[in-house]
Amino acid sequence: ERYILEDRNYISVINPYKEFFATNQIVKNIEGYTKKIHIYESETPIQNILSVVKYDDKISDYFFRTIGQFERKFKNVLINAICELYVHNSQMPNESLKCLEYITEIEKFINQYTIELTLNNGSTYTCLNKPYLIDAIQRNVVVFPKFATNFPNSLSKKGYVYNEFVLENRFMILKKLYDIGTGDKSSSKNILLQHYYNSQKMLPLWVIPNALTLGELNVLFSMLDMSTQKQICAKLMNVDITKIKEKNVSTFMGYVENIRRIRNVINHYEPLIPFLLNKTHLIKQDIDIINV
Numbered sequence: 001e002r003y004i005l006e007d008r009n010y011i012s013v014i015n016p017y018k019e020f021f022a023t024n025q026i027v028k029n030i031e032g033y034t035k036k037i038h039i040y041e042s043e044t045p046i047q048n049i050l051s052v053v054k055y056d057d058k059i060s061d062y063f064f065r066t067i068g069q070f071e072r073k074f075k076n077v078l079i080n081a082i083c084e085l086y087v088h089n090s091q092m093p094n095e096s097l098k099c100l101e102y103i104t105e106i107e108k109f110i111n112q113y114t115i116e117l118t119l120n121n122g123s124t125y126t127c128l129n130k131p132y133l134i135d136a137i138q139r140n141v142v143v144f145p146k147f148a149t150n151f152p153n154s155l156s157k158k159g160y161v162y163n164e165f166v167l168e169n170r171f172m173i174l175k176k177l178y179d180i181g182t183g184d185k186s187s188s189k190n191i192l193l194q195h196y197y198n199s200q201k202m203l204p205l206w207v208i209p210n211a212l213t214l215g216e217l218n219v220l221f222s223m224l225d226m227s228t229q230k231q232i233c234a235k236l237m238n239v240d241i242t243k244i245k246e247k248n249v250s251t252f253m254g255y256v257e258n259i260r261r262i263r264n265v266i267n268h269y270e271p272l273i274p275f276l277l278n279k280t281h282l283i284k285q286d287i288d289i290i291n292v
Contacts, residue, residue, distance in 0.1 A: 008053070016271035017052045018044075056273045060266045067263045071217075074256070075209045077235045078221055081228050082147045083206050099205035105145035106178040113142075113171075128171045134164055148174065148223040155250045160226070173219050180211050214263060218256045 021044045083099045113136070115129040136142045137152050144151045151170055154163035180193070181203045190211040196203045209217060221229065229249045234241040236252075265275050 012269070012271060013049065013053060016274040017049050017056075020052060021048065052273070053271075056271055060272045063262060063272065064266050067259055067266075070259065071214050071263075074214075074236065075212075075217060077232050078217060079206050079209045081232050082220075082224070085146045085228065086205070100181075100202050102145055102147065102205045103178060103181045103202055105143075106174050106181075108143070109145060109174065110178060128168055130164075130167060133167060137162070145174070147220070147228075149225045150223050155222070155246065155253070157247075159246060166222075170219060170223060173216055173223075176212075176216070177208055180208055181205070214256065214260045218253060218260065221256070222253055 086099050086101050113129050113133040114126050115132075117125045117127060119125055133142070142152075148170070150160055151174075152162055152164065152167060153160040154166055183197055183201050183203070192210045193203065193207060196207055209220075212220065221232065224232075226246065226249065230241055230244040233244045233249055233252050237244075237248075262272070262275070265272055
């Protein structure tokens, strides 16, 4: 205990857990703001706080392992479903099993809906030509990649609805897929991709998810057609696809986002128990999902 602050700083030991040892609290209105003031006993032994810290570490270790297992399975089920879209609906039969058609589709999309800007220092920057894309979407003349039929839409209680606020983020995902797929090594440091970079110019679609984060996988999932999304959810939840409804797909995406946030807390060595207690409505659902 004497050297605990050499291993962990004060705000990660005392601040997150001190409220657990409060014996009471009072609420005061200070200049129109409500403030909770905790009441403590005269002393709280450091050993008591460290016991909670150690328990937090155990929970974090469990979540880290389990979330890793979920992410691996989600990644594989997702990419298998996307590759099936190309194998069964390919315009390039000879290339369908290699799943390379996605590169051509993304390239056409990028070339048509991006604009090159010149910065003050003379360098150029390619970005989404959002007004042009929005106009094309409204005129229903956009051809999206097979795995991105819901590129401009968000799932709501009324089904998929147009949402222009998601366009730039999803465009960046497509751009990243294209950069990785065409052999731009700077776009990914993933060691699993190095073999393909060294042996061929274009990467098969089924190796791309190894270079994506859990959040990016969720965005990729959100762009899929509803039928494919239901197929993925059914496999992950081990239920018949007929039992998967639109609301289950929407809920699943919310769960994955919450799992991503939990994983980020763990990866940054932040206290997990206080985070979970502040998000108590997330705990049971997320544990159910990551244990599939």
